[in-house]
């Protein structure tokens with residue numbers, strides 16, 4: 186599964202979908218250089234999206250705001266990137282939640298897996314580098330995650346691009362990895378996707 190995040194232009198949506206992205210991310214965090222308003226994903230033609238599903242990324246927004254944007258932007262999933270708790274996930278609908286964890290917050294993989302187990306009703310997990318927020322362009326220690334015992338399939342995020350995504354997939358393949366999230370590593374500038382980088386990274390994942 187490939188997610189390409191930070192869509193800000195209709196042509197990037199079309200090209201990334203054509204390149205084989207399964208999930209396309211739209212960031213509703215106002216401080217992000219990739220910030221968009223709900224009317225952008227709502228305005229996209231089904232032909233441009235193809236089979237790709239729309240994911241909204243939220244950091245500090247309230248449950249009411251997330252639910253409103255979910256409807257207005259016609260999202261398929263919400264990526265909760267702000268440490269939201271189980272009550273929040275339940276209110277949005279577990280089946281629609283991609284719950285983010287930051288492995289660097291935990292003293293061990295076991296502690297991370299224990300916390301993940303508390304969110305086992307969520308649709309998917311996503312692991313990002315750092316200890317909060319996202320879009321930093323920093324990578325996790327892929328080899329260290331190879332032994333993770335995750336109760337749900339998960340997406341690997343954090344500084345992934347054409348040069349490192351294959352190594353990441355190979356390292357985590359046996360740890361219930363569902364796929365990868367490409368963002369700043371496939372851009373020419375923040376919010377502007379470089380389609381050649383996107384195509385090269387997707388090909389590297391799938392070869």
Ligand SMILES: O=C(O)c1ccccc1N[C@@H]1O[C@H](COP(=O)(O)O)[C@@H](O)[C@H]1O
Nearest residue numbers: 190217319320321322342343344368369
């Ligand atoms: O990309 C952003 O600006 C962003 C802002 C706030 C929360 C999440 C954000 N992006 C997500 O961060 C990860 C990793 O991105 P990167 O590859 O390190 O650039 C990814 O899941 C994005 O969806």
